[in-house]
Amino acid sequence: DQQVKQNSPSLSVQEGRISILNCDYTNSMFDYFLWYKKYPAEGPTFLISISSIKDKNEDGRFTVFLNKSAKHLSLHIVPSQPGDSAVYFCIGSGGSNYKLTFGKGTLLTVNP
Amino acid sequence: DVKVTQSSRYLVKRTGEKVFLECVQDMDHENMFWYRQDPGLGLRLIYFSYDVKMKEKGDIPEGYSVSREKKERFSLILESASTNQTSMYLCASSRDINRGGYTFGSGTRLTVV
Numbered sequence: 391d392q393q394v395k396q397n398s399p400s401l402s403v404q405e406g407r408i409s410i411l412n413c414d415y416t417n418s419m420f421d422y423f424l425w426y427k428k429y430p431a432e433g434p435t436f437l438i439s440i441s442s443i444k445d446k447n448e449d450g451r452f453t454v455f456l457n458k459s460a461k462h463l464s465l466h467i468v469p470s471q472p473g474d475s476a477v478y479f480c481i482g483s484g485g486s487n488y489k490l491t492f493g494k495g496t497l498l499t500v501n502p
Numbered sequence: 503d504v505k506v507t508q509s510s511r512y513l514v515k516r517t518g519e520k521v522f523l524e525c526v527q528d529m530d531h532e533n534m535f536w537y538r539q540d541p542g543l544g545l546r547l548i549y550f551s552y553d554v555k556m557k558e559k560g561d562i563p564e565g566y567s568v569s570r571e572k573k574e575r576f577s578l579i580l581e582s583a584s585t586n587q588t589s590m591y592l593c594a595s596s597r598d599i600n601r602g603g604y605t606f607g608s609g610t611r612l613t614v615v
Binding site: 399424426431432433434435436479489490492493494495 | 546592603608
């Protein structure tokens, strides 16, 4: 049972354009969602998070939107830069300090 | 700068060997985790520990065990390595995961031949 789904394994965009990474979830108990990005040969690093009581959180070029009724969230990167090329993981958190539920990741490639 | 350090970046072991993967964090975090990352499967939780000498199984604990004798160190043990345990192993520790306090190490690429 895949509780967090990232249906696009990969996405390619041009530098300067918008990147939109999508994520769907099935577990209504998640109370936080996080996005982490991962470069090859490195561990994942925190990007942005959103509480389930909010519908938008913005940090510089990165904005996460949450639609609870649709159980859908998306990460927008504007403008996209070549350095943003990485695997992006959507993660659901049930509020404990123990366990995160990862999506399978989306490989974003930003072309110069 | 806070750190999670994994002792080896690359390891090659033979089938049947006992393998130890070491992880050390300097943030005084109570919670530590071991994940494996495989293409098309994302990150899957093997074991986690919420205190010294405490451990709980994650989603795929079979073939693995762990040890947490000190707060800063969390070891993953492959009792008898098999080829299907060839993977990237990631250690992490956390304080407040909801604000991004979940810090990963750089990973250990283990190949079992």
